[in-house]
Amino acid sequence: MPKPTKPAQGESPEPDRASWSTTDPEAMRLFAVDVARLAGDDKCENVLLLDVRSLSQVTDYIVIATGTSERQMRSILHHVADLGAGRGFPIFRSSEDDHSTWLLADFVDVVVHLFDANTRAHYDLEMLWGDAPRLEWHRPEGASRNRAGLRLGEPLPEGD
Numbered sequence: 001m002p003k004p005t006k007p008a009q010g011e012s013p014e015p016d017r018a019s020w021s022t023t024d025p026e027a028m029r030l031f032a033v034d035v036a037r038l039a040g041d042d043k044c045e046n047v048l049l050l051d052v053r054s055l056s057q058v059t060d061y062i063v064i065a066t067g068t069s070e071r072q073m074r075s076i077l078h079h080v081a082d083l084g085a086g087r088g089f090p091i092f093r094s095s096e097d098d099h100s101t102w103l104l105a106d107f108v109d110v111v112v113h114l115f116d117a118n119t120r121a122h123y124d125l126e127m128l129w130g131d132a133p134r135l136e137w138h139r140p141e142g143a144s145r146n147r148a149g150l151r152l153g154e155p156l157p158e159g160d
Helices: 023-039 068-086 117-123
Strands: 047-053 061-068 093-094 102-106 110-115
Touching: 023 047, 023 061, 023 068, 023 110, 061 117, 068 093, 068 102, 068 110, 110 117
Parallel strands: 061 110
Antiparallel strands: 047 061, 093 102, 102 110
16 A cells, blocks of 8 residues: 655645544554543543544544543553553653643654643643544443553453
8 A cells, every 4th residue: 555645735635535644544543542441441530532633634633631630640641651552552752741730642643631620721622623523432331441441352350
């Protein structure tokens, strides 16, 4: 399969292309869904998964979540990094501020933003990306989960 080329400056992209990524689109969508599920499993609040393929030339999916404490947010950032590494999607860049009010994990095709409540309200990324479709990430009723999200697809031991 030939590698797509980006349009020259001033040209519009091919109308039938939703993304310039060369990664399997379904694998990236599933990874984004699993990142959102991981954030939800680890007790983040107001988790959103946005499909920005038709709006951004930089990334395909954005996950936005609100953490309840600095410790929780740092832990989730590490769980997300482990999940990506396990899927063959290492973090391209990550950012942590001194007070952990906004943590970022950039996997190129998926960007994860973890905020404290005040910082999320201040930057209001969901308003910035208001035209982006919101994707469903919740598991079907009765589907198993694990809090760290690192053994997705494996059955849970009895009692979890």
